[in-house]
Amino acid sequence: MTLSRVTRNYQITIPAALRKRLHIQVGNLLGFCLERGAIVLRPQTLVDGEQAWFWSKEWQAGEREVDVAREKGHTRRFKSVQAMRRHFEK
Numbered sequence: 001m002t003l004s005r006v007t008r009n010y011q012i013t014i015p016a017a018l019r020k021r022l023h024i025q026v027g028n029l030l031g032f033c034l035e036r037g038a039i040v041l042r043p044q045t046l047v048d049g050e051q052a053w054f055w056s057k058e059w060q061a062g063e064r065e066v067d068v069a070r071e072k073g074h075t076r077r078f079k080s081v082q083a084m085r086r087h088f089e090k
Contacts, residue, residue, distance in 0.1 A: 014041075 002015040014024060022043055024030070029044040047055050069075065078084040 002017070004012045004015060006012055018024075024043060029046065031042045031044040033040050033042070053059060076087070078087065
């Protein structure tokens with residue numbers, strides 16, 4: 001455990017070793033929450049509202065499913081869009 005003092009403005013310094021492990025940089029956002037009596041800090045990223053759909057749990061689950069299918073070779077290439085349409089219309 002590393003200690004950090006709370007300043008008169010209620011600011012703290014995140015120890016360098018932790019900053020490096022979490023890749024925290026100047027200007028990054030951190031989320032604070034209380035878990036079982038402890039303050040937990042988590043690096044956060046803002047997502048533009050127009051891109052939020054991509055980061056939904058459902059969409060990300062689909063992305064992982066596709067990654068697994070690709071790794072297993074369950075993909076198919078088509079010579080044209082028309083060929084792809086014919087395949088899926090069957």
